[in-house]
Amino acid sequence: MEAVYEKYFRGNLPHIWCPGCGNGIVMSAIARALDKLNYPQDDVLFISGIGCSSRMSGYMDLNTVHTAHGRALAFATGAKVCEPRLHVFVLMGDGDAAAIGGNHFIHACRRNIDMTAIVINNSIYGMTGGQFSPLTPTGKRATTAPYGSIDRAFNLVALAEGAGATYVARGDVFHAVQLTNLIVEAAEHKGFSVVEAVSTCPVSFGRYNDMPEPADMMLWLRDNTVTVQQAAKMSEEELADKIIIGKHYETEAVEYGDEMARLLARAKEAE
Amino acid sequence: MAKKFKVDLNQKTCKACGICMALCPKGVLGKRHDGKAEVVDEAACIGCQNCSVHCPDFCFVVKEAAADDK
Ligand SMILES: Cc1ncc(C[n+]2csc(CCOP(=O)(O)OP(=O)(O)O)c2C)c(N)n1
Ligand code: SF4
Ligand code: SF4
Ligand code: SF4
Numbered sequence: 001m002e003a004v005y006e007k008y009f010r011g012n013l014p015h016i017w018c019p020g021c022g023n024g025i026v027m028s029a030i031a032r033a034l035d036k037l038n039y040p041q042d043d044v045l046f047i048s049g050i051g052c053s054s055r056m057s058g059y060m061d062l063n064t065v066h067t068a069h070g071r072a073l074a075f076a077t078g079a080k081v082c083e084p085r086l087h088v089f090v091l092m093g094d095g096d097a098a099a100i101g102g103n104h105f106i107h108a109c110r111r112n113i114d115m116t117a118i119v120i121n122n123s124i125y126g127m128t129g130g131q132f133s134p135l136t137p138t139g140k141r142a143t144t145a146p147y148g149s150i151d152r153a154f155n156l157v158a159l160a161e162g163a164g165a166t167y168v169a170r171g172d173v174f175h176a177v178q179l180t181n182l183i184v185e186a187a188e189h190k191g192f193s194v195v196e197a198v199s200t201c202p203v204s205f206g207r208y209n210d211m212p213e214p215a216d217m218m219l220w221l222r223d224n225t226v227t228v229q230q231a232a233k234m235s236e237e238e239l240a241d242k243i244i245i246g247k248h249y250e251t252e253a254v255e256y257g258d259e260m261a262r263l264l265a266r267a268k269e270a271e
Numbered sequence: 272m273a274k275k276f277k278v279d280l281n282q283k284t285c286k287a288c289g290i291c292m293a294l295c296p297k298g299v300l301g302k303r304h305d306g307k308a309e310v311v312d313e314a315a316c317i318g319c320q321n322c323s324v325h326c327p328d329f330c331f332v333v334k335e336a337a338a339d340d341k
């Protein structure tokens with residue numbers, strides 16, 4: 001195994017994920033990002049929710065907390081406010097972040113607290129058997145949508161930007177090197193950063209959507225992703241089924257922890 | 272002379288998903304009798320790291336071969 005993985009993984013492998021699951025690809029992208037960021041491992045807090053993807057906190061050799069479904073950002077907010085020196089990463093599935101945790105998600109964006117949220121979007125609820133999620137593309141099949149989902153999906157990057165996140169990007173597991181670079185950029189950004197990592201669940205999504213092999217899902221990502229720069233030159237019809245990858249948005253805004261420190265100083269003065 | 276690479280593959284942790292074989296641009300990797308990956312043409316490897324960044328089970332280390340390591 002490559003030295004960076006030995007450094008950042010606890011060694012309790014093989015992991016629980018199915019053959020070809022994109023979660024492993026995201027986990028290695030995160031390990032390589034941590035290596036580039038070069039933070040002392042003791043200064044990194046890695047918090048996850050519940051789901052297949054959220055099992056990641058059990059494998060990473062960092063300060064880790066495996067929390068409750070949809071609530072990872074609430075735990076992370078508390079920890080960051082108490083220990084601002086920590087570099088906080090929050091790992092969630094698409095169901096975790098956009099369904100049960102949707103409210104926590106938009107309000108964490110709004111507060112602009114300095115942390116990096118990574119949402120592994122495998123288009124369905126993996127752990128509970130492949131039900132459709134708010135990020136299942138319209139028309140795609142899931143165990144609870146055998147004739148195709150009729151729901152409109154959230155555009156997570158637009159949602160994050162609209163809710164106030166100050167760094168928003170989308171990567172995918174086929175473009176794994178770019179995914180690492182986006183995670184590095186997101187971590188270095190001061191404020192609330194969101195990286196959507198479009199991923200693969202060969203078992204509960206691929207098999208239901210004419211991609212029976214894990215490799216078919218990788219080729220689907222290869223053939224259906226376009227960069228932000230390419231997308232700018234394409235029409236709405238051309239973009240209909242495309243996944244737009246790269247940095248979507250970055251701005252500066254007051255960070256919640258800084259505002260909290262100023263508030264505490266004011267309160268002390270008033271005493 | 273073209274660079275030579277050494278492809279270390281850990282078959283113990285391989286889950287036979289088939290991703291590396293599909294993504295290797297040079298046909299270096301093949302499928303063993305049980306579906307796991309195997310190195311079939313190491314000399315053709317160009318060190319692109321497609322296999323190592325995409326293997327969900329971290330089975331690969333691909334490094335430039337030392338001059339005497341042929
Ligand atoms: C409060 C609560 N409600 C429901 C569940 C059941 N549950 C566990 S994981 C999960 C969804 C997982 O989907 P996602 O977040 O997309 O992650 P994935 O497994 O796909 O990585 C659900 C509904 C739970 N554990 N806790
Ligand atoms: S069910 Fe899907 S998301 Fe969960 S481990 Fe298996 S392939 Fe991965
Ligand atoms: S990608 Fe990894 S787990 Fe999948 S077949 Fe290749 S070596 Fe095995
Ligand atoms: S580094 Fe590239 S060429 Fe070499 S085995 Fe891996 S995928 Fe094939």
